[in-house]
Amino acid sequence: MTNIGLYFSIGIIVIGLLAILRYSLKGKDIDRRIIFLFMFITVASSLLFKMEFPEKPTLIVKKVFNKIENLPEGSRILISFDFDPAMKPEVMPMANAFVRHCMVKKHKLYIMTLWATGQALMLESIEEVLKPEFPDAVYGEDYTSLGFKAGGVGVLNVIITDFRKMYATDEHGTPLDEIPLFAEVTSAKDMDLILPIGGGAPGPKEWILFVGDPGKVPIAPGLAAVVAPLIYPYYPKQAIGLLGGVKGAAEYESELLRNYDQFKDMDTPALSMMGPQTMAHIVIIAFIIIGNITYFRKRRMNDNA
Amino acid sequence: MLKHIIMLVLMVGLMTAVGWAQEEGTATDSVVQQTLAAPPTNVQAFDTPNDNGHSITIEWDISADDGQGLNNVVKYLILRSATPDGQFAEIGAATPGATTFKNSGVKDDEDPNYFPRETDFYYTVSAVTADGGAESEVVGPVRGEGQFFDTRNGPVLVGCLLFTIFTIFFIRKAKSGAKLYIRPLAGIDAVDEAIGRATEMGKPILYILGLGSAADIATIASFTILGRVAKKVAEYQTSLIVPCYDPIVMTVAQETVKTGYYDAGRPDAYNEDDVFFLTNQQFAYVGGVNGIMVRQKPATNFYLGKFYAESLIMAETGSSAGAIQISGTDEVTQIPFFVVACDYTLIGEELYAASAYLGGDPTLLGTLKGQDWAKAGVIISIILGIIAAVTGQTWFTELFHVGN
Amino acid sequence: MRKAPIIITAVVAALFVLSWLLKSNGAVVDENSMSAISQGFWITLSAFLTLAVMSFLYQDNPFYKFAEHLYVGVSAAYWMCMGFWTTLVGNLVPRLSEGLSNWFEVPYVGFKPHFIIPLVFGFLLLMRLSPKGGWISRWSLAFIVGTTAGLNLPRFLSSDFISQISATFMPLLVNWQGIGSFFSDFSLSASGQFIGILSNLVVFLGVFCGIIYFFFSKEHKGAFGVASRFGIWILMITFGASFGYTVMGRISLLVGRLTFIMGDWLGLIS
Numbered sequence: 001m002t003n004i005g006l007y008f009s010i011g012i013i014v015i016g017l018l019a020i021l022r023y024s025l026k027g028k029d030i031d032r033r034i035i036f037l038f039m040f041i042t043v044a045s046s047l048l049f050k051m052e053f054p055e056k057p058t059l060i061v062k063k064v065f066n067k068i069e070n071l072p073e074g075s076r077i078l079i080s081f082d083f084d085p086a087m088k089p090e091v092m093p094m095a096n097a098f099v100r101h102c103m104v105k106k107h108k109l110y111i112m113t114l115w116a117t118g119q120a121l122m123l124e125s126i127e128e129v130l131k132p133e134f135p136d137a138v139y140g141e142d143y144t145s146l147g148f149k150a151g152g153v154g155v156l157n158v159i160i161t162d163f164r165k166m167y168a169t170d171e172h173g174t175p176l177d178e179i180p181l182f183a184e185v186t187s188a189k190d191m192d193l194i195l196p197i198g199g200g201a202p203g204p205k206e207w208i209l210f211v212g213d214p215g216k217v218p219i220a221p222g223l224a225a226v227v228a229p230l231i232y233p234y235y236p237k238q239a240i241g242l243l244g245g246v247k248g249a250a251e252y253e254s255e256l257l258r259n260y261d262q263f264k265d266m267d268t269p270a271l272s273m274m275g276p277q278t279m280a281h282i283v284i285i286a287f288i289i290i291g292n293i294t295y296f297r298k299r300r301m302n303d304n305a
Numbered sequence: 306m307l308k309h310i311i312m313l314v315l316m317v318g319l320m321t322a323v324g325w326a327q328e329e330g331t332a333t334d335s336v337v338q339q340t341l342a343a344p345p346t347n348v349q350a351f352d353t354p355n356d357n358g359h360s361i362t363i364e365w366d367i368s369a370d371d372g373q374g375l376n377n378v379v380k381y382l383i384l385r386s387a388t389p390d391g392q393f394a395e396i397g398a399a400t401p402g403a404t405t406f407k408n409s410g411v412k413d414d415e416d417p418n419y420f421p422r423e424t425d426f427y428y429t430v431s432a433v434t435a436d437g438g439a440e441s442e443v444v445g446p447v448r449g450e451g452q453f454f455d456t457r458n459g460p461v462l463v464g465c466l467l468f469t470i471f472t473i474f475f476i477r478k479a480k481s482g483a484k485l486y487i488r489p490l491a492g493i494d495a496v497d498e499a500i501g502r503a504t505e506m507g508k509p510i511l512y513i514l515g516l517g518s519a520a521d522i523a524t525i526a527s528f529t530i531l532g533r534v535a536k537k538v539a540e541y542q543t544s545l546i547v548p549c550y551d552p553i554v555m556t557v558a559q560e561t562v563k564t565g566y567y568d569a570g571r572p573d574a575y576n577e578d579d580v581f582f583l584t585n586q587q588f589a590y591v592g593g594v595n596g597i598m599v600r601q602k603p604a605t606n607f608y609l610g611k612f613y614a615e616s617l618i619m620a621e622t623g624s625s626a627g628a629i630q631i632s633g634t635d636e637v638t639q640i641p642f643f644v645v646a647c648d649y650t651l652i653g654e655e656l657y658a659a660s661a662y663l664g665g666d667p668t669l670l671g672t673l674k675g676q677d678w679a680k681a682g683v684i685i686s687i688i689l690g691i692i693a694a695v696t697g698q699t700w701f702t703e704l705f706h707v708g709n
Numbered sequence: 710m711r712k713a714p715i716i717i718t719a720v721v722a723a724l725f726v727l728s729w730l731l732k733s734n735g736a737v738v739d740e741n742s743m744s745a746i747s748q749g750f751w752i753t754l755s756a757f758l759t760l761a762v763m764s765f766l767y768q769d770n771p772f773y774k775f776a777e778h779l780y781v782g783v784s785a786a787y788w789m790c791m792g793f794w795t796t797l798v799g800n801l802v803p804r805l806s807e808g809l810s811n812w813f814e815v816p817y818v819g820f821k822p823h824f825i826i827p828l829v830f831g832f833l834l835l836m837r838l839s840p841k842g843g844w845i846s847r848w849s850l851a852f853i854v855g856t857t858a859g860l861n862l863p864r865f866l867s868s869d870f871i872s873q874i875s876a877t878f879m880p881l882l883v884n885w886q887g888i889g890s891f892f893s894d895f896s897l898s899a900s901g902q903f904i905g906i907l908s909n910l911v912v913f914l915g916v917f918c919g920i921i922y923f924f925f926s927k928e929h930k931g932a933f934g935v936a937s938r939f940g941i942w943i944l945m946i947t948f949g950a951s952f953g954y955t956v957m958g959r960i961s962l963l964v965g966r967l968t969f970i971m972g973d974w975l976g977l978i979s
Contacts, residue, residue, distance in 0.1 A: 036766045043963055047971060048978060089965025090958055116791040150795035157860065162411060168803060168818050175816070177417070186411075186418070199958075213707070213868040225958030226638055229951040237876045238868065245954060246961040273964045280960045415819075461867045488928045520854055586781055641948035641955070652944065658925045677926040683874055684920055690878030691913065705875035707867040 009045030013038065013279075017286050024290045027297035035287055042283045043276040051275030055254035063241030064220040065255045067193060068101050075192040076185065077102050078110040080207065081125070082198030084117035087224045092121060093249040093270035094222035095197050096129045097256055103134045104260060108181055109143035110191070114155060114202045119148040133266075140174070144181045147171030152202040156210040159188045189215040199224025204231055208238050222248070250274045342370035342378045342432040344439040350428045350447040353407060358422035358451030360409030365441065368432035371401050375434075382431040382438055383408065389427045389443055406430075422449040460707050471678040476671030485670050487662045492631055492649040496530070496663075499629045500537045503604035509544040510534070511603040513594060513619065515610025515634065516587065519553045523635045526660035526669075527609040528561050533663045534607065535565025539574055546597060547580040550590050555582045591615040595622045608632040608647070609656060612639045620646035633659065714771070721757075721772070728753040728974070756974040759966055801828060877916050879909040915943040 016038060020030055057065065068077070079098055083091050102109050109130075113122050126145060130137060137143055146167050149155050158166040163185065169175050176182040188194070188211050196207035196219065204221030208231075212219035218240045223231055225245030235242055243252055249270035256263050345365040353360040363383055371378040378401045384393035385408065399406050408428075410420025427445030431438035479485055503510045512531055517524040531547070538545045547562065549555035559580045566575035583593045598606070599622070606623040608616070609632065616632075616639040623630050624646045632643035633651025643650045651659050654676070661669035686705075693701035733749030761776040802809045803818040805828065810817035830849040837846040895903060921933065922940030929937040971977045 033767060039960075039963070040967075043960065044967055044971065047964065047967055050978075086962070089968075090961040116788070116795060148795060150792070150799060153860070164411075164416075168816050173816065186409075209864050209868045213872060214864070225954040225961065226951075228954050229947060230637060233873060233876075238872060245957045247957065269968075273961060276964045276967075277957060277960055280963075281956070284956060458863065458867065460871050461863050464866050464871055465862070485926075486928075487925050520850070588777065589781065638951065638955075641952040644945070644948055645952070654923050654925075673925055677924055680920050680924055684917060686874050687877045687913070687916065690875065691881055694878045694880045695882050702875055702878050705871050705878075707871055 003049075006045065006049040006051060009041065009049065013042055013045075013283065017283070017290070021290055021293070024294040025297060027294060027301050029294060030290075038283055038287070039280060042279045046276040046279045047272075050272065051279065052272060053274055053278060055250045055271060055274065057251040057255045060235060060241050061243055061248050061251040062255070063236070064195075064243060065101070065252060067218065067220060067240055068098070068105060068107070069259075071105070071107060071192055073106045075107045076110065076181075076190060077107045078112065078188065078191045078194045080194070080196045080198070081111070081113040081118040081122040082115050082196055082200070082203045083121065083224065084115055084200075085121070087199050088121060089269075089273070090224050090246050091197050091199065091222055091249070092125070093246070093268075093273075094243050094252060095121075095125050096267075097249065097252045097270075098195050098197070098222065099125055099129050100133065100263065100266070101256060103130060103137060103142070104262070106142075107192075110146065110181065110185075111143065112146040113148045114152055114206075115198070115200075116148055116150070118198075122147070140179045140181060142181075144179055145171045153206050153210055156188075156202065156206055160211050160215050161187050163187060187215070189217060191217050193217070194219045195222060197222035199227045203227070204239075204242075205234075208234050213238055246270050246273050246277060341437055341439045342368045342375060342434050344368060344441045345381065345430045345432050346441065348428070348430050348441045348444050350426075350444045352448065352450050353409070355452055355455040355457055356409075356449075357412060358449045359412050359420040360407055361426060361428075361447055361449050363406045363408060363428050363430065363444075365404055365430045367402060367404060368439070370434075371432065377434045378432045379435065380433050381406075382433050384429050384431060384440070386427045386443075387425070389445060391427075393427075393429055393440075393443075420449065422451060424448055458707060460705055467682065468675065468679050472672050472675030474671075475674035475678075476668055479667035479671040479674070485674055487658060487670070487673065490651065490655055490659055490662065492633060492651045492655065493659050493662055495629075495631055495649045496534065497537060499605040499631060500534065500541060500543065502629060504541040504543045506604045508604035509546050509601055510538060510605045510607070511594075511597060511601075511623075511628070512545060512547045512607045513610070514547070514549060514554055514558060515608065515612045516550050516590070516615070517554075517611030518551055519557050521611050523609075523611045523656060524554060526657050527633075528557060529660040529664035529666070529669070530607075530609055531558060532561045532565045532568075535562040536569045539566040539569035539571040542571075542574065545579050546601065546603065548583040548590075548594055548597060549581065550583065550585050552582055552585075555580060587613065587615055591618050594619055598622050598626045598628070602626055603628055606630045608634070608643065609651070610634065612636055612643075617642035617646060623647075725753060725757055728756065732974075752974055756970055759970060763966075877913060879912065881906065881909055881913060914939065919943055 020034070023030060071077070079095065079102075081095060099109065111122055111126065113119055122145065126143075130143065134142075146163075147170070149166060151158075151166070155166055163182065164176055167176060170179060184190070194207060194211060194217050196204040198204055198221075204219075204223055204227070207221065208219050211217060219238070220241050220243075221231060221239055222243040223245065225247075228242070228244030228248075231239065231242055232244075243249055250268075250273065253268045253271050256266075257268070345368050348363065348365040350361055350363045352358070353362045365381070368378050368381075370376060380401060381399040381403060382395050383397045383399065383406045385396045386393040396408055397406055408420070408426075410416075410418045412422075413419060414421070425446035425448050427443050428447070429440045429443045431440045475485065500510060512534060514524055514527050514531070519525070535545060545562065547558050549558055559577060562580050563572075563575050563577075566572050584590050595618070597603070598619075603623075603626075606620075606628045608620060608630065612634045613636065616634070616636075620630060620632065620643055630647035631649045631651075632647040633656035634640060634643065635653050635656060637653065640650065640652055644652075657669070658673055661673045690701060690705075693699075729746075729749050731749075732752050733746045758776045758779070761772040764770055765773040798813045798815060801824060802813055803815050804821040804824040807817045807820075830852055834846050834849040836842040895901075918936045918940035920940070921936040922929075922944065924933075924937075927933060968978070
C-alpha cells in the first residue's frame, strides 16, 4: 500500500520536473517558490511513505566505530553535546548512537556540554536513551554528567589540566570527589576518547585545538554538515575519524544494527532521514541541470537577438 | 599370616606417609618459588620534565616473570616514602607490562590531591603476584621541580619568532619607502568598473561591512576598501549607502567615508546620514538590508567583512535585484555562497591583500609580505618533509612535533 | 480596510483552537486534564510557529514577522538568564562570597581573591551604557582581545599550522625497498597502496597549489600561473563540497521539522 503512495508521489515529481524542463527549454525563468514546493513534496512524501536505503559505512566513520569497539571494557569516554535545537536533527542521532555504543561496550561515560542550549538535549539523550535502554547503568559508576558550564574555550583550557578547578560538582550538585567515576580522573587527559558533537564555536574544532592536540587525547568528532569540510584536514592525525552530517550518523547507525542484535528495534532517525535526503538531492540535481539549460538557452537567445 | 598382613599395612602406611610428606615437601617448595615474582629492575625516579613541578615520573624494567617466566605478575605497585628507611606507602598501581608511572597532584595544598614540589621522596616498585609483592631497590631522593619553559613547544616558539621577524622586517622595509610588489586581484579591478557603472545608471552603491566588530581583521580590511570606494564615489558624484550592524563600526565607517570625500576634494558632498546604524540583530539586519536593495535598487553591492548565515540571503536578494556584486570574507563557510551569488569574490586572505593593495599602508603591506615568506617556508618544509617521508628520514618529521 | 487579512487571521485562529482541542484529546474530565491541555497547547504553538516561519518562503507576512520577533525576544532573554545563572552565579559567586552562594544555593568553593579582577572588568564593561564613561569599557575589551589572541596564537600555530604542515609529509612514491610487493600485491581497493599514494598526491598538490594561489608577491604567470590556476580549481571544488554538505544539513533540518509537523502534530507518521 505504502509503495503505491511512493510510486504515485515519485510520478508526480517526475512529471512536474519534465514540465519545468519543457518550460526551461524555452529559456524562461521559473519562480523560486516552485522549487520550494517541489522540495516540500519530495521530502514529505518520502517521509510519509518511509523510503529507506541501505547504508555502508565509509572508512572515516568505520574508524570511529572500531575505536569504541576495540577499547577495553571500562575505558573512559567523554561526550560533549555542543549544539542547539537548530542542529538537533543532524547531530542528535550521532549522540544517541554514541551513547548506545559506549554503554553496550560497558565503557565509562562522561557527559557534558559547552552550550547553554545543549543542556536540555543532553538530558534528553540520558532520559530517553541511556536510562530506558540500559536500566542497569548506575549514575556515578557507569556514567556521569557535568552539565553546562559557561566559558567556552576557557572551560577547555582548564579541564585539560584539572576538572575540579572548573567543576566543583556534577550537574546534580554532588562534589566530584564523591563520584566514583572521578576517583582516578584529574583532567581531560585521563580520557581514552573524546566525542565532541556539534558544529559551532566552541565545538569540535576547539576540542581538537585545546584538548586533543595538547593532551594527546584521541578525538572523534560528530559534525553538523556545514562544518564537516572544515574539520576534514584534521583527519587522520588530529582526529581519528569523524561523522559528517546526517550521512555519517546514518552510517554509524547501520554499523550498530549490523553488529548488535539488541539494537534491531531501536530508533534510527538518521537512517530514516537518508530516504528524504536522497530524493531531495536528486530533485536538486535535476533543478541544477534545468537551471543551466535555462541559462545557456537564454544566452543563445540573447546572442541571436 | 597375620604378621604378613600387619607388615603389609605398615609398609603401605609408611610409603603413603613418605609419599605424602614428599608431595607436601615439593608443594611447599613450589609455593616459595612461584608466588613471588622477580622484582622490577633498573628503577629510576626523576622530576617530570616540562611541568609545574608537582609531579615525579617513575620508570622501571618489567619483572622477569611479567609475561614470561612464571608469568604471574598481576600488577605493579608504586610505593613512596619521605625517608629511605621509613614507612613506604602505596601511591598508585600500574598494569602488567607497564614500565612507567607518573606520581602527580595539584598545587593547592588544601586539596586532597596535593603534591608538594621541592620535597625529597624515595620510591620503590613492587611486582605483585597473587601471594605478595617483590619490591625493587629503593631509589631517591628525588624532588619535583617546576620548569619555566615547556621545551616540547619549541617548534611553536620557532614558528612565532620566524613569522614575527619576517613581518617586522618587511614593515620596516615598507616604511622606509621601498616599493613592495603585490599582484593585481580580479576583484579590485572590478571595484572602479562597478562604481563607474553605478554612476552611468544614476543609482546608489550599497556597502555592507558585515557582522564583525571593529576589532575583526576582516572589518578593518573592509574599512580601507570603503575609504577607497568613498573617494571614487565622491569623484564620480554617485551616492553611497552604508547600513551598519555595530555602533562602533558605524562611527569608524563615518570617519572613513568622510576622509574619502575630503581626499577627493568634495567635503561638501559628504552626508553623515549615508552611513547609519540599522540594528544589531542578525536577521533583522538582513531584513533591513534586503528592504534597501528592493526599494532603492542599488547598481552595485559590496559585501566585505565578516559574514555568517546571512551571506546567502543578502547576496541572493542583491543578485535577483540585478546589481553587480563584489564580496569578500575570511569566513570559510560563507565563501561558497558568495562565489555562487556574486560577480567577484575575494577569497579569504585576498580580502586583506586587497586592503593592503588599495590602502598602501606600510603595516598592512609588510604583514602581507611577511605572510608570503611564511608561505614560502611552508612550501619548502612540505617538499623537504615529503622527501624525508619517501627516504624514511623520521627525524625531519620529529622537528615538527609539538606537545608530549 | 481590506477584509482579506482579517479573514486569514480568523481562519488561522480557528485552526489553532481546533488543533489545541484535538491535541488535548478532550481530556477535560481526566485527572491530568491540565497537563493534557497544556501539552496540546504547546504542540499546537510549535506547529504554528514552524508554519509561520515557513510561510516566508511564499512571501513576507505578519505571521512570519510575529514568529521572528518572538524568537529574537525569547532568545535574547534566554541568553541573558543563562549568562546570569551560569557565569555570574555558576562561576563567580562560589569563589567570592559564601553568603551569596548560600543565597543562590550553589556550593561554596572558597574565597579566591583573583576572581575580583573579572568582577571589576565586568563592571567596566557595563560603563559602555554611560555616554560619558563609555571609553572605560575599552579596558575590558582590550583585556578580552589581548588574552584571547595570546591564548589562541600558540594553540592555532601548533594545531592549525605546524601539525598541519607535518600532516602533509606523506610518501608520494613507493618506498624503493617495497617496490616488489607494490607490484605483486597491486590492488585498487581504498586501503591499497596505489590509492593511498594517489590520495597523498591529491592532498599534496591541493596544499601546494592552494598556497601558491594565496601568494601575493609574484605575478601569476607561466608555471606559477598554472599552479595558481590549479589551486583555485581545488578551492572551488572544496567550496562545492562545502556547499553540498550545507545542502545536506539544510535538508536534514527540513526533514526534522516535517517529522515534527507530520508526526508529532498531525500524527501521520509513527
